[in-house]
Amino acid sequence: MNTDRDPSRPLAILRSQGDAAWTVEFGAGIDPVLHARVLALADRVRALRDVETVLAGVLDVVPTFRSLTVLFDPLRTDAEALGQCLLAWSERCAPAERPGRCWRLPVCFAPEFAPDLADLSAACGRTDAAVVEMLTGTPFRVGMIGFMPGFPYMTGLPPALARPRLATPRKVVPARSLAVAGTMCCVYPWESPGGWRLLGRTPLPLFDLQQAEAPAWLAAGDAVRWQAVDRATHDRLAADWARGAGSREAFLVPAEEVPCPAV
């Protein structure tokens, strides 16, 4: 949105979310510059939680595409001081070079996992193979986690593949489905209703309670590149994870291998 870069607009606006949360809003649209500011402020608040008295009552820090929501215990927090502090930091926080983590994650495009691939390809005037190539050749960026636990909203789908959501959402989307809508891409961590177009399936659990420190695999700011795997590989990886033999670190790649969408 053009207004987001209007120089007369303040860099950040403090919005009230009741007496137990603030939202620092950097803009109204989806824009990598705004997102970088959100993440810079989130990093700062997290880093200083145990240091700054004003943050002692902070309970959670929730980054989204364009804003940061900070939830706090109102009985242990000077809400006004916290709000002013967040605002001051958001003015000062440079949207620093923040590589984030970069992942190369497997996805299987077998027809039984990709019920909407043929329609999307036809609507875009491309072959299925060409669409898969575009999907796997594009770096995606996690804007936020939400809707359901571990559900990543990722930007970066080439506009040539942008189509609206299905007119009639599915009552049941299979777990681990890779799906797209507009220029966004997501994975349904487990079975749920959903209206995005299903193009494949990953064998990996993007939300895993066994990983108690970080049950959500992805976090806002992470970069993801999809790697096509065949059905046999998908099944083998899925079986590995089902018996607890998977390692997330094995899917990390050096940052330079995945050029993130421009920040």
Place this chain on the structure above:
Amino acid sequence: MSGGLIEVVSGGPGCTVQDAGRVGHRHAGVAQAGWLVPPWADAANVLVGNPVDAAGLEWRGPGLVLQVVRGPVRMAVAGPVRMEVSRGGGPARSLDPWCSATLAEGDRLHLGAAAEGWACLALGGGVRVPLVLGSRATHVRTRFGGLDGRMLAPGDRLPCHRCEGFGMQERRAWSPLALPTGPIRILWGPQDDHFTAQARAQLLDTDWQVTAEQDRMGMRLAGPPLAHVSAAAADIVSDGVVSGAVQVPANGLPVVLLADGQTVGGYPKIATVIRADLPRLALMPAGRTLRFAAVDAPTARHALLTAQADWQTWVSSLVLHRPDGWLDERALYNDNLISGMWRADP
């Protein structure tokens, strides 16, 4: 394996295991869940001598029947509910809410319908289901916590603490824990600027009706639709939401998010209900009307401190007593008083 054990004999829909909720995981998309009426849950826990973070049962709608498989087990209910206990083949005895009681092995507890909103049951030692991300609270939508993340069903077994005996005195409140009265207080924002001045006035001037479209995620209100400043203002790029958020989709009808509400949302929020008033809002049954009143941050803080003071007053008004009748007949022979520390934390 000598802990207490409770079995669900009948009922269960509308009843879940809850506790103070799953705090600190919203950035991973995990809703807080937890008690809809925390002051009542805290009251029930205090009555049985639990710390206030203990897990218990919360239900709405139809009641349920529980049986003590291994006991004795202490229990207390907060909320306007009729209850009875039956022992052996004997006649049922009525039991009061806001009062602890000790049930023997084999006793059946008939919990009545929570017709007026919700009710909470505390069991001595808390319901000991596994912790999931630091909490035992059930979130049905994502099948987290509690018993397999679902509502209770006949045959379910709930482990808890087994009392040493019947020697303890019970705790009784002279009156239910009162919640604030008057209009539901809100702070404007975060997106009040997406609404016309008339819509903002209308939010405060309308007798909003609570509809049947309500659950642990939120409650939809009926009234004159609130106008956004433009059609485009009815949608926002999703950002963080909290419980108490009054979100208004394009149809203009407000939905107030509650404990199970999702962590991000794409509807503008005209206002947010203050913490002190969220419990009594969640209690309002379909058909009830309510008014909103806009307050400022100091007033919201004062309301919260007042609620805390009211809570302290209620806790210090509890009295120890020995119930008459068979519910404590063994106490006469076993005067092994467990003094139990009273927890007065908010």
